[in-house]
Amino acid sequence: MRYTQGEYRILNKTAIAKQIYDYTVLCPDIARIAQPGQFVHLLPKGFPLRRPISICDIDAEKGTLRFVFEVRGEGTAELARLNAGDMIDMLAPVGGRGFKINENAKRVILVGGGIGTPPMLPLAKIYGERAVAISGFRCSSMVILQDDFKEMGAKTILCTNDGSMGIKGFVTIPLIEEIEAEKPDIIFACGPRPMLKAVAEIAMENDIECQVSLEERMGCGVGACLVCSCKAIRNGQEIHAHVCQDGPVFNAKEVIW
Amino acid sequence: MADLSVNIAGVEFKNPVIPASGTFGYGREYGRFYPLSKLGGIATKGTTLESRLGNLAPRIAETPSGILNSVGLQNPGIDKFIRVELPNLMKQETVIIVNIAGSTVEEYIEVAKKLEETDAHMIELNISCPNVKEGGVAFGVSCDSAAGITAAVRKVTKKPLIVKLSPNVTDIAGIAKAVEAEGADAVSLINTLLGMRIDIRTGRPVLRNNVGGLSGKAVFPVAVRMVWQVANAVKIPVIGMGGVATANDAIELMMAGATAVQVGTAMFANPFAPIEIIDGINEYLDKNGISSVREIIGSVKSW
Ligand SMILES: Cc1cc2nc3c(=O)[nH]c(=O)nc-3n(C[C@H](O)[C@H](O)[C@H](O)COP(=O)(O)OP(=O)(O)OC[C@H]3O[C@@H](n4cnc5c(N)ncnc54)[C@H](O)[C@@H]3O)c2cc1C
């Protein structure tokens, strides 16, 4: 496969929560090959490093990709200055391993924490009514994508830490309930590391396959510079895997937390 | 179309642009953007005798116009490199420079000996890695140790030997002269400058290794100065690097005395940087009626 890097036209930009923006970009060559779990590597103009952002929707027919990001520091602030009609510098699709899809799965649970929620949406699109989408946010002002999950037909469960919307508490509460109600074939998760660890442990205890999407600081994004390492177990050996190339999606059993 | 070819220690480069060690892996990844045969050469990831895991993450931090890295020489070890990566590199129709590193003089010697039996075109002796506890930069910061390790590796290899110098020294020209005297065929510079960032919200260094090597545009003026000083001090060719991102940067470094340039950090923002630099140098030469890139090497009219 070839990598693509270039400037692509932004078709739509929407502010969907406090400091969180939703972009749709026209990039037919990328949309044709992008897979759920992969990401785009975006260059804020003038910065030394690109910013990795998960793909939130792939529309191969329209030739578009969608992604959602929160302004955290200077680079995402610069990216958020771009508007519909502007061009954005993308290297994509990147991520050597996206989510492994099992077409035959009868029931899957998607667990998204905060800004880790967007990569769950392509999975909801694939699994539709077979999916339960559990999302957790700090407070109501940060809630995103709940209508999108519903539109895909997924059972949609919302949690906030302060109880300002949905269930008060962590995503693990409804996760355990849903597992008890009916054991899923796969749990997919993306979010802060403590959340992923807790989800992975619950999956392990219940002997359920669990795929997690990890974050690490990146340079090249394609596997050449080796800066994005994370500790993992492969073939019984401890290795420093690279999130951009060996991931960003890992089987939870491979991750050393 | 101007003549872009240069010659370093008897090795012919089709153009003077080489991706820098550690930023280009073993070529496979960027080979998915463009044919590697377009490049003047490739400097491989620093390779050691045994495989190494490298340091813990985070291994990268952004800085004003640059980055800090603390990879710590993660690599599969020389045997696996020779078995799995080198055959693929040798097919790419470009000059292959194998960057080697180690903790002890003996380790450098062993690695160089193993390469002697291969077709690799050149060896780049990395005595300037700031990210490992032992060896690495420790060899590069004094004239005696730099000379000693150059002499030791020189004895076991007939391949053209490039010694990669550290900028974390007071007199880089002195070190260049010391390695030249012991048989280095060329020097390359600069490796990264030791730096540090702290996250003031947590009070923790951004890098898990606390400190790391600074590269990118931020170091470019330092690279120009050091290349100029070294080129004026030695007779062997100088390969320049440190913050080169555009053809103008490459031309500037060549005017300072570099016979070729390496490009590293710039590729993270622009994977096509080396290709654009090659095209840009050609355009510059054509526009200025210069028939060969060799005419600009060391052409600075110093005051
Ligand atoms: C595979 C992957 C997918 C991601 N998907 C999304 C997403 O869909 N939406 C979203 O809002 N965020 C996502 N992130 C996190 C996002 O990349 C960071 O929030 C962003 O890079 C911060 O940049 P900044 O300029 O705002 O912050 P700064 O603090 O100025 O960034 C400084 C440097 O640190 C890096 N950095 C800082 N925080 C992170 C982090 N959490 N992960 C990786 N690098 C970081 C930056 O890329 C930059 O190189 C993802 C991260 C990864 C690795």
Ligand SMILES: Cc1cc2nc3c(=O)[nH]c(=O)nc-3n(C[C@H](O)[C@H](O)[C@H](O)COP(=O)(O)O)c2cc1C
């Ligand atoms: C992520 C990273 C890894 C590096 N690894 C090596 C290495 O293994 N061996 C080496 O000699 N230099 C290594 N370097 C240094 C570069 O080869 C180069 O000397 C330096 O980055 C300056 O050039 P630049 O500003 O164009 O990146 C590394 C640099 C970076 C950014």
Ligand code: FES
């Ligand atoms: S970011 Fe360069 S190897 Fe992952």
